[in-house]
Amino acid sequence: MTSNFPTLVVEDLRTYFYTKAGVVKAVDGISFTVDRGEILGLVGESGSGKTVTGFSIMGLVDPPGRVAGGRILFKGDDIAGLPDDAMRTLRGNRIAMIFQDPMMTLNPVLRIDTQMIEAIKAHNAVSNDEARRRARDILGRVGIPSPDERLKAYPHQFSGGMRQRVSIAIALLNDPDLIVADEPTTALDVTIQGQILYEVQKLCRESRTAMIWITHDLSVIAGLADRISVMYAGRIVESGQVDEVLDRPLHPYTRGLIGSVPSENRRGVPLAQIPGMTPSLLNLPPGCAFRARCPRADNACLTPPEMTLAAPGREVRCFHPHLA
C-alpha cells in the first residue's frame, strides 16, 4: 500500500450546483490535508459548504451538482470522479461518513444485526457468526448496553442518542482509514455528546483513523480537534493548529465567531455580534465574500484575497489579518 502518503489530501476542490437560477459554487477551491490519527475540525455557518465538502469526498454529490475541479487524493490516489462501483467499494470500507441524521445510515425496516452483518460481509469474506461477533463487539465499543439483545432490535426501538451511536458503530465496522463526521452530535445532549466524543477520540488514538469533524460549534472543536479550517461562503478563510486559531485568530470572521460564543466570563454582557447575514452563493459580491460584514474592509477588499501563509502551518485569506 502507498502508506507514506497522507490519508487524505484535498486540492483546490470545486463542487458546483448547476441550477436554473444559476451556478451555485457551494465549494469553490478548498484545500486541506488530514493524516493518520488526526482530527481536522471543519467549522462554518450553515450554507458555507461543509456538508457538500463531505459529500464530495464520499462521492455522494448528486446532479445538478458535480465536482467541477480539483483533486481528492486518498492515500495518494485521486478518487474524484472514480466510477460508482469503485467508489462504493471504498465507501463503508476504507472511507465512512457519519451523518447528522442517523436515519441516513440506518434502514428503518431492517433489524440492526441484518444491517451490520450485511455491511461487514459486503467487504469481507467472513462467516455469519464471525460477522455477528464483530457487530456485537463494535456495538459494545460505542457504549450500547447489552449488545446481544440490541442487535435484534429495529432502529425505532432506540432513543435518538442510541441510534446515533449505532450509526457510528456502522461507520466503524470495517475499521476505515478515514471518517467524515457531519455534525453528528449537534442534536444531542452534552452527556451523550461526551460519550460519543470519547469513542471518536479513542478510535483516532487507537486505530490511527483520520477524521474530519464538521460542525458549527467551536466549543466542541476546541476540545476535540488537532487542527481547524474555517469555511465561509464555499472557501476556507483560515486554518491552523486548534490553539493557534482559537487563541490568535487572524481572520476577522474567525474573530467574530469566537466573540459570538456565550461563555462564563462574558455573563450578562452583550455578545459580540457579526452584523448582517451570510450572503447568498448565487450572487456573491465581487471581492472578499465577507466584505459587507467586515469591520476591517476597505477598497483593497474589492478584489478577492488569496490564501496566504501567515506563519508555518497558519493560513489566512484576508488583506488585513489580525497579526500580532
Next chain:
Amino acid sequence: MTAPILELDGISKRFVKSLDLAEKLVALVNPKLREQVVRAVDGVSLHVREREVLGLVGESGCGKSTLGRIIAGILPKSAGTVRYRGNDVDHLDASQARDVALKVQMIFQDPYASLNPRMRVQDIVGEAPLYHGIVTTDGIDDYVAEMLLRVGLDPSYRRRYPHQFSGGQRQRLGIARALAVRPDFLVCDEAVAALDVSIQAQVLNLFMKLREELGLTYLFISHDLGVVQHLSDRVAIMYLGRIVETGPTSELFEKPNHPYTQALLAGVPRLDQRHRRFEPVKGEIPSPLDPPHGCHFHPRCPHAIARCRAEQPRLVDIAPGRLAACHLNDGS
C-alpha cells in the same frame, strides 16, 4: 423581594403514547409492545419572579417543552396549579383568562413552522393586537412599524412573506409577533437553537435589550448550557419530568449539588478547553417511557445507595435560594 409573577405547584402532564405504524407491525410479533403512558412532567413546583430570567435545562425528552407549553396555556395539564400574579389560572373569569393568555407568550425553536407562510409580515404582527383591540385600524401601520423596529427589522419589509427572510430574521419576526400583544412573560423554547452562532448572538442580545426596555420576564428553555449561563439569573435543572435542582446561575454553575447537574456541567464543551479527554456516560440512559424507580438518576449515579432505588428524593432547601433533590443532602 418581588413577589413571583408565576408559581407552579405540583404540575404534572401524562401522555398516552399510542403506537406508530412501525411499532404496530412489531407488536404483531411482540405482544409486549403496548400503548404506554409517559409522565412527561411529574410534580413540578417552581416560581419565576418579575423581571427574572429563569433558565430551564435538561436532556432531550425530559419534559421542558411540555412544561413551557403548560405555562403558556397552550397545553392542558393533568394535575397541579398554575398561579399568575397570585391568581389560580383555573379560577379566572373569561376576560381575566384572556388577559393572562396574552400576557404569557411563547417563542418557538423553528420560526418557520410557527409563522403562517401565506400571511404578510404586516398581518402576522398586526392581526392579534387588532383583534384584541390593543390598537385601532388607524394606528396599526405605525404600531407594526414600531414592533419591527424594536426587534431590528426594517419596517419596509412589512409586505413580505416569511419565506423571504433568513432564519435569524424569521426569529425576530416571531418575537415581534409575540411582543405585539404587550406580554409580560415570554416562554422561549430553544429559541436560538436553530440559528447560526453569529445570528444566535444577535438574537440573544435582542432578548436582553427587550428585557431592559420592556421589563420582561423569561422562562428560557435550552439544552445549550453556555447560552443559559449567559442569559439566566436563575437555573432549574430537569431530569425525566422532575426538577432536580434550582439555584442562582453563578452559584449553581460553580457548585452544582445534584449528581446529575454535576455530570451535565462536567460535559459542557468550552472554548478554552483544548485536547480534552472526554468521558463515557456511566450506566444506562433510561427511557422516559419506563423511568427507574426511586431517584430517576440512580442507574447513572456514581453515589447511588440502596435508598435511591426505592425512594424518590424530595426537592429541599440546601442553601438560601437553592433547592436540590438528592438523598445525599439528608446528612444522616
